[in-house]
């Protein structure tokens with residue numbers, strides 16, 4: 361089936377036809393189901409208040425009618441029975457009016473509080489959902505990225521979900537008033553409400569469909585809007601501030617942002633074809649329906665067949681049936697603000713799509729013997745070619761293995777398989793003979809300490825940046841100091857104005873930033889902190905990329921100290937670093953093509969030896985390889 365352009369974001373929903381909660385993805389329905397989860401007492405209170413408010417509208421209508429009917433009796437004097445009747449009707453009218461005045465702020469406060477709970481609940485669902493999958497494949501899927509964008513309310517004209525909660529009681533109250541008006545009209549003629557109900561319903565359904573379509577298109581346009589949001593973030597976030605200025609990217613960024621944004625919102629605006637025709641037809645229907653009721657009412661009232669009181673009530677009721685039709689801003693608000701709920705529920709259900717499933721076996725003490733990649737094959741989801749195709753590799757416990765190979769050979773992918781961020785698509789990875797998939801995934805990761813090539817610079821205090829190596833461990837300042845020392849971070853920590861509590865970002869009060877090399881040492885300290893708390897496998901992916909020559913030399917000197925007793929995987933393009941490892945493997949074409957100790961590989965005079973010679977010659981000649 362041909363797919364409309366720009367509907368990529370809804371592919372996931374359409375494929376499953378269900379939300380993550382296993383129900384149809386109606387935004388308002390999903391919101392109604394979410395309310396009690398956010399707060400049961402507040403939902404109950406808001407429902408009660410909304411129903412009370414809904415009852416007040418017809419009560420007001422009736423009491424006005426009764427008062428209008430009794431008013432002529434005032435001429436007989438207030439002390440008479442007719443006068444008492446007028447006073448009673450007036451008192452009831454005042455009571456209803458005051459109740460309405462009191463209900464309004466009560467609804468506002470309750471809806472406001474429930475709205476905040478729903479906002480928090482939605483945010484929690486999205487955070488937990490996107491963080492819970494053990495693997496990262498789903499998060500790299502563009503359709504998931506689109507759902508995440510929507511779930512965060514970043515689509516075109518999306519409104520905060522709390523606005524939907526405040527719109528709901530107003531909608532209930534309006535609909536109830538409309539229904540009561542229709543019922544009251546039966547008193548005039550049994551058929552009187554029918555033309556009005558039909559006309560308002562038809563026009564309401566047309567407008568409602570239009571809104572749903574607009575919100576749908578809005579969802580489908582998130583790929584463009586995500587690009588626009590990215591460009592805006594690049595311009596404003598500060599991380600790219602230097603390059604933007606040096607390369608003169610400002611006009612390009614503004615232009616591309618504008619184009620992507622307009623392309624995204626254009627889809628929404630461009631979806632009103634035929635709406636004008638429907639508006640005209642709806643207008644004609646409404647005029648005809650009103651005429652069908654008002655003309656007989658005027659005639660019968662003029663002939664005295666319908667009294668003043670009833671005429672007053674019926675006139676209000678005719679006007680009141682409008683609440684059965686399209687409720688303008690209220691419905692727009694509800695549709696746009698509740699649109700975040702289905703994608704939020706889908707993101708909440710992300711773990712169901714995850715292919716990385718935890719086993720149950722404990723991992724404490726592993727590896728005692730070693731880690732083995734056995735005929736491992738791997739292809740990224742949607743990837744054209746396999747990264748590995750029968751890779752065999754043995755990593756003895758307590759030893760160090762360096763992995764070398766050209767850019768894109770799959771070195772980092774090897775680490776992802778080791779950490780079970782992805783699972784092999786063929787073959788297996790074992791530790792002490794047990795398939796990694798049979799181990800409890802958290803327990804196995806507890807055995808790992810990784811410095812990723814693209815390690816994260818958390819804009820948080822230095823203590824957290826290192827402490828994240830063992831986030832569940834109690835605060836341990838001595839361990840922090842030891843790790844900082846081993847990673848060569850002492851001078852940087854000593855220079856922090858508030859020591860370990862200094863935020864490592866200029867965007868926070870008293871915050872500071874570190875140099876690239878200092879950040880890399882911090883990432884190393886984080887991994888060492890994990891080792892302090894039980895990790896037995898240390899993975900260093902390009903650990904010296906940001907270090908100066910002296911720092912790199914220092915790391916070489918400390919390498920044995922750093923890795924003592926640990927099973928170490930070292931990935932590096934710097935052969936001076938690589939040769940520190942017990943064994944080296946050369947990855948090419950999805951397999952290990954050479955492996956052995958540095959001297960053995962040099963003696964083999966193969967790829968490793970040639971690459972080593974090339975880099976040595978480049979350094980000797982004063983250029984970097």
Ligand SMILES: Nc1ncnc2c1ncn2[C@@H]1O[C@H](COP(=O)(O)OP(=O)(O)OP(=O)(O)O)[C@@H](O)[C@H]1O
Nearest residue numbers: 500740743747765766767768769770771772773774
């Ligand atoms: N998330 C991903 N989705 C699809 N393909 C990917 C993904 N990550 C990496 N690849 C591809 O997998 C291959 C191996 O990438 P990997 O990052 O493992 O290489 P590498 O050997 O670490 O490279 P480098 O030396 O440049 O760091 C590359 O062709 C890359 O384009």
